[in-house]
Amino acid sequence: MTAVPKPTVSSETDLRTLYRKWPDIRQFLKGMGCSKDEAEDIFQEALVIFVRKQEEPGFVLTVEPFFYVRNTCKLLWYNQSRKQNRQQTFALETDVAAMQDEWFEKEQRLRKVEKAMQGLGKQCRELLELFYGAGQNMVDIAKKIGLRNDKVAKAQKYRCLQKAKELVLNDPQTHVEF
């Protein structure tokens, strides 16, 4: 079984520390014409990217986490506002533009998949998250989401996967790529 690394305590602490910078980020994004609601989505996405980037083998952080997250936010907002055909009032620095590598592109595709999967029922989504995200075993998962036992949970997992496939393949944002 390929163990999915559980978010470490340190990464949780990191997240909390980073989240305290939210007012700065909001101000930062606001300065580039980003609304408050959009800004928090972008900030959270940047945090997801940060967490995931840290799990990449061989990744070494060369800047402060805060600057990494802030640059990511800028890149994300740059992409998003371009897509929305908004007037760009700012340009990307070279180092920020360079962040848009293959891995980053893949992450953006995954984001779409993730979004498509929000169409799953709550139980399904939790089950898959706990199994693939938190790496919990079926016995615990069954208990947590209120299923009779691990066998039922396992069967349910297949059904959920099947459903997820359907969603992803039928989503106009994602199906093109599969």
Next chain:
Amino acid sequence: MLNFNPQAMNPELTRIIERYLNGELSETDKIAFEQKLSESDALRAALELQKTIHEGAKRSFQRQTVKQTGKRYHFRKKLIKAIIATSIAGAVAAAGWLVWKNTNALEGELSESEMAALIQQLDKLAPMEFVPNEYFEISSKDTVVLSENGVLLSVPEGAFLLNGKVYSGRKIVQWQEAMDASTIVKGGLSTMSGDRLLETQGMFGIQAFTPEGKKLQVNPKVGVYVQVPVDELKEGMQLFEGKPGKNGVIDWQNPQPLEKLPVSADMRELDFYPPGYEAKLDELKWKTGKKERDSLYLSFEKGVNYMGGQQPISILVEQSTNKTLNVHFEWLNSKEGLITASVDLPPGNYIVLDNVGNSASIDLEVDARFMTMLGATSATSAKTIELSDGTSAHGTNEISRKVRVNTSESFAVIGKVRYQVFDRDRVLATRVETFSLTIGGNLSGKELFEIKCATCHQPHKEATGPKLFNIRQTWANGGAKPGSIYKWVQNFENAAKTDPYALMVSRKKVTDMLRFPELQHTEIDAIFDYIDGISGDHIPPSKVLAFWNPKFNNTILATRDFEKRMRVIHNTCCKDVLEKYTNNLNKPLHEIDQMLVEMGYTEFSDFAAERVGGIQLDNPHMNNLAHFYDQAVSQLKEQVKKDKAFLRKLEMDWDRKLRKERSKETDRTAKRDAKALQEEYKLNLNNVYEQLGKPNPLVFRQLGKTVGFRITGNSAIYNIDKYVMDATVARQSTTITDATTGKTAQITYNDFSVSVDKPEQYERLFLYLFPKELNSFQRIDPKGKGVFDYPLNNDIQYDLAVIGINESGYFIYRKTGLNKGALGTVSLEKVSEATFNAMIEELNSGRNKKSMSITNELKWLAVEKEDYKVQRLRKEQATFRSEVRSAVFPCEEIGVEYDATAVDFR
């Protein structure tokens, strides 16, 4: 669906791929699977899809972690905000701390994930499904919190019930707000009440839970106050209750009129001064400290008895059997006083004082608990000056007795004044007059009014005497001289002599005004203050300062809303208006506003329309505050009394000193003038006799010799005397012819004049003459502005000094050895007090060996000089106060200063 791969949707395939990915396939199956994989693009795509879904699920999990961190962050942020909001609102001072403490406790009790789980659970229970939730943790105490959109929630103690009983533990309040159109539309909220469409200014959801997640009910008796920020308060806005209807559409029912929550603030941040008070002080560059400004404001308190405090000062002379007697009591220090009886005697009558006190005495009948007599009666004044022509100069005849006052209560003294009067021929029978005094601890303006004035006067109605309301103002407006009204009260005839306005008043009524010489001007002010105060035409400073105290935090008075009202209250100048608020702390502000509108104060109708509510107070708290308020008012009044009594004492001490010096000076001057006249007369007479070749009878008399001479015809010695006397008094050159011998004698007076340069810069100018041939010196007043014109005796050599004094010091011009001339305009030289004294002493003593002492004269001059400063300061103070006063009491007419200090009673 270009790349749609039917294989991918095969459930069996999903299972196999899953097992492959999880490493659950046997070695052979695995090899077979990988073989197929290398052959089939479709299978590879299916595998890739499944892997992507795994990643997607993981990513979704990671996003949840991020989101929960976010929720946790916002939750904590709310708590901090709540603390800030609490301290801004200044609700319970300790509340901020309590909330903070709870945040910490929270971390101890509920872990990150437990909290997240609780919030997740509560999210599901939110009444408006698509509207974001906010959470506040609230302790058991009264708490005020601020939501994301600035909605203020005030959650009083006991606002929630658990299973019908008041819940006092910690609670999590869930709050939803949909205030803008986009949130309302996104939230799928309807704005329908039945079939009617509502115009909304926001929709809100509020629920509360225990930390365990049990739902709490709102306690209908207490309620939760919600204050919503709106750009404008639309008329007729009401609060609707939402009832979830079919299809999730909410129907809004049961409308209630809205009440605004008053905006609380700390007393220290609020401003209740009369509008313009601070601006005026800033303009005058007065001290900026709140303490100083409070105490200045308080000093304008009207109608308090200035003489109160520990020192009983008031005095009433109720009766004396004879109008020639005036009895008067004066404090020497905090315990001892002087009872003085002064007797008006007809000219020619006097009291002989032998300094043993046999011929005059004051006897008192008084309980020793109240007063003890110190020593015997002393007759310090009563100086009747006998002039050489046998007339007596008028002097005041005063007998006084020192007493010690042993109480601060008021008490009565019955006294007898016994004195014996003489005239030139005989000793009259001893006269005994009785009087009664009330030496009162706290005779207020009210008491004084009732005892002294009420028989003839009423505050607002014409009676035997005119109405007294605002009488000082009436006089000032009528053009009366400053201070004239006080003179009037003491003796109206004196006032009428010096002030045309008073003369006019004296002709108005048939009945004469009684005389009250015993009333001090502060007492007169106390009476007028009382009269002006009873109409309630002002807001007493004590009533404002009494509630302007942190004790009144968390009441309707400690609100920005009341602050706004206070400005209007000051302008009504009616303390009843203020009392409506201070007496109704438990009522919503708008109810009080409405009461005032009904009383006719329509300026409060805008306030009433705002519908600002109240602040809940439990009754014991309110009773405490009411009690505190009353106490504070009387304490503040007490404070004013003390302050004023202190200042008054300083003033009185100075005035007494000045009076003493002046009365001594009057005596001295009379004596000196008499002596100077006498001496000059003798000199002239000697001279005349010498010229006539006759012996001077006065010299013989003095030497005790007897000489006989003939009297022929009409020539009589007294004729010569009389001529000489007339010439001396008139200072005119005179030729006297002896009818018998035909010889003539000449008395010559030369013109002499001197004028002072820039006389306006001196408060006083005197010419001092030091005649070499006489012992006395002479002080001459200027005739016009800085001009002295005084004939000098040709037979005398004079030294002279022209002196000027003003607040800044002494100025002098000296000249020696002359008896005539026009000195023209001279300028005075500024000298120090010591130099000045030395110069004058030198002029005085250098001329002859028996020169009259000038030391007391110099002492008097020093006091007069000092008095200019005192009077100037008093005047400045009065001007300052009258300027500020117009801001403190906006309804009073401007430019009238009632403060006794404004008036100089010379």
